[in-house]
Structures are given as structure tokens and as C-alpha cells.
Amino acid sequence: MVERVVPHRRIGLPAYTVEVGTEPLARPTRNSVGGWPFLDEGQAWPECFCGERMALFFQLDVPQDVGPFGGDHLLVFHCRAHNDASDPQLTDGRLVPRYWDAAQPPYPGPFWSLLLQRHATLPTAEPEPSVCALPLVLRPFVDNPNARGLGAQTFKMGGTPSWAQDPEFYRCACGAELIYLCQVPEGMEFAVHPDQPEQPYSIGADTYGLFLGNEVYLLACPAHCDPAAVWPVNQN
16 A cells, blocks of 8 residues: 555646647757756766666756746656656655665666756757657646546646546655646657667657656655655556
């Protein structure tokens, strides 16, 4: 049985739809699928436990009005060779210390890296080699919950999650209640360049997916105890 935090009732964060453009990027931009990661100084490009450098799926600047995360830069990396669902490891009602590095049975570590960077000013010299680089545009919208309290089932920043199953809430190892930040819809595909290795369990040979194509809800630590203090909830 997964232990969950019972949250205080609160108004959802301001909402932004995330739209994927069609014109391939030729230079770095902070809001992108693939592209050139903007990382804090000293932050290395994340690697999977298997030793392979993870693929950058997307990155976004968090709008200033999105709660305690306004002004942060979100980056979502995932391994091409390992594709599975996340499995929360808990102790004393909290995610385990350094849960972003903790084992994901049967794996000795995570196959993803979710970063909320606060000083990401410069792009890497080289772009993500696998995922096709496309622009992302954030547009504000009203994410009115339906009668069941669920928000829009779309690619979005902020707003109210559209939980496919029961809502899940977790407490960070630092003690702070994680707050929902971003949602990736079920089955979202990310186009890859030709001749790239096929991702296990992906929908097609020319696309990659996150966490087996599950709906993904990113919950982040409002205390910013670590840039990697973000937990991916998977549901379908």
C-alpha cells in the first residue's frame, strides 16, 4: 500500500498549456522538446544507472506566477535504453533520502532525471542527439476542475492534475509536501532522428516515450532542497 500525504485544500496553481511547434530548432531556446539543455553551472548532463547519457525530452521556463517554482527551469531527462514506470520508495511516511538517486527495483537506480534549476543561464555546447529539437510555447488558460475535481487532460504547466486514478501526494525527504507542477498526457510521443536505437516498449520505432507512455504528473519540492527533488507520478 502506497502511503500518501493528505494535503490541505488549496487553489490550484495558475495554468499554462504547453504547445509543441513544428519548425525544427536551429539554435538553443529555453522552451523546447530536445534541443540544447540549459543547466546550472557545474550540473553535468545526467546519466542513467546503466552508464548511458539520458535523452533530454523537454525543458521549460516556469512562469513567474506558478507558485514557489516561478522562474525555475524544468528539465526532463529519460533513458533511451530503460523504459518503465516509477516506483516510490518510502520510509517513515516520506520519500527516502535522495530519492532522485534511489534504487528503482529491479534497477539499482533511476532511469530518469528531473531537474528544477535556479541558475540555468547558458545552454550546452551540443544539442540532444536523439530527440528532435522543436519549440515549446506556453499559453495561459483557465483549468477549471470538473465535477470530480479533475483538470484538463493535456500537456500543461500548473493548473489541476487530471488524475487517471486516485490522487497521489508525497512528502519530500526534507519534510515538505510535494506540490504538483506539470503534467504530460498519456501516450505522448517524442519524435527522434532517423537511425536512433529503438526504445523498449515505445509506441513506434521513430518515437520515444516517458515512463511507458503513462500519464505523468511531476510533483516538486517547494523548499527547493535539491534541484532533483521532483517525483514523477505515473498513472493510466
